[in-house]
Amino acid sequence: MNLNIVKEKINKIEDDMNVLIMKPEDFAKIKHQIMVIKILFSFGNLERCNRKKKFKGVDIKMKIAIIYHSETGNTQKVANLIAKGVEKIEGVEAKCMSIDNVDKEFIEDAKAVFFGTPTYAGSYSWQMKKWLDTCKLKLAGKVGCVFATENYLGGGADNAELALLSELLVKGMFVYSVGSSEGKPYTHFGAVCIKDGDEDQKKRVEIFAERVAKNVKKLFNE
Known part of the structure; x- marks a missing residue:
């Protein structure tokens, strides 16, 4: 329910109480209920304040997680480029993590998650597949994006991403x-x-990540 509507209802109840005749104990009970509602209302305002990223003067950044599988280090390097691009947007924090060592709390708080994979036989790696299939984290409702590495042009990275x-x-x-x-x-x-990646590909990676971060921030009104 809209918090302004709740506030209007509280004011109406208090106005009605001023003209109603009731037992003192009933009056006290209703006053207590109104006090509880006001406290909850205050928490609602606090939550809205948090969403605006201003809480006691501290900026709370929107989180974007970058999860990757890398055997040779190539995909890890691209993941770092993704993080660099993401953090070009003010108020956004990125964190890279291998599937072998994920920060579950950060992922839970993240609005978006990038997944990076090497290309194996024209698809994404079985290690990433296994991780996703057994992952107990709640990913539903988050924005999901992907990136991939391949050993040569036409190596199947597009198919891996799909x-x-x-x-x-x-x-x-x-x-x-x-x-x-x-x-x-x-x-x-x-x-x-x-x-x-060569220099052009690295630049494309950063632009891609920056655009994603910009639009995710806009989507969630952060």
Whole structure:
């Protein structure tokens, strides 16, 4: 219920009490109930204040998690580029983590999660698949994005990203790639690098991540 409506209802009850005749004990009981409602109302205002990122003068940043699987280190390096791009947006905090060592609390608090994978036989890695299939974290309702590395042009990274996006849909995530909506460079499914990327590919990764962070912040009104 809208907090302004709650406040109006409280005021109406208090006005009605002033004209009603009732036993002292009933009057005290209703006053106590109104006090409880006012306390809850105050917590509602506090929550709204938190959403605006101002609580006792401390800025609370929106979180974006970056989860990756990397065997050779290439995907890890691209994950770090994703974090760099994300944090170009003011008020956003990024954190990279391997599937072998995830920060569950950070992921739970995150509004969006990037998933990074190397390309194995034209799809995403079985290690990432296993992690997602056994993951007990609640990912539903978060924005899900992907990035992939491959050893050579045409190595199947696009297909790996599509398969990974399908998994995120099953998890109940809102998948997002920016696509062609903001002009070049286009990212139809997500960012792709050959190995750890050349200079142009690295730049594309950062732009992709920055655009995602900007639009996720706008989406959640952070």
